[in-house]
Amino acid sequence: MRRNDPPYHHNPYRYQPPPIYPAQQSQYMQQQQNIQQQQNAEQPPRRAIDPQAKITPNQIAVITALLTNALRVQSILIDKDKTIQVLLEGSLQVQKQSELDKLVDQVRDVPVGDFISSLLKDK
Helix, strand or coil: CCCCCCCCCCCCCCCCCCCCHHHHHHHHHHHHHHHHHHHHHHHCCCCCCCHHHHCCCHHHHHHHHHCCCCCCCCCEEEECCCCCEEEEEECCCCCCCHHHHHHHHHHHCHHHHHHHCCCCCCC
């Protein structure tokens, strides 16, 4: 029976490992184990991740605020029981408005038609 498939084309640039025969399989497995052991010996041992070391959203917010200078350290207190307290200080107040912000605030209440006509008259 003849198949109607396209002919098989061998791609010489695609690497295909040679087939492993049953007689060579144990030798191949031993080589692979040796390679894996060498790779493991070269890598430093990984430290176990402490489950209590997870960062909470509150901690992320504090870190971000410290990095962006929204918060600053006011004081650090250390008790006789070796308890550390860090007092942070910051403000949620909006910074000074620029001249452009002041101008936009003044123009905000002006009707659009009046604003456009005043721009056209200046030309």
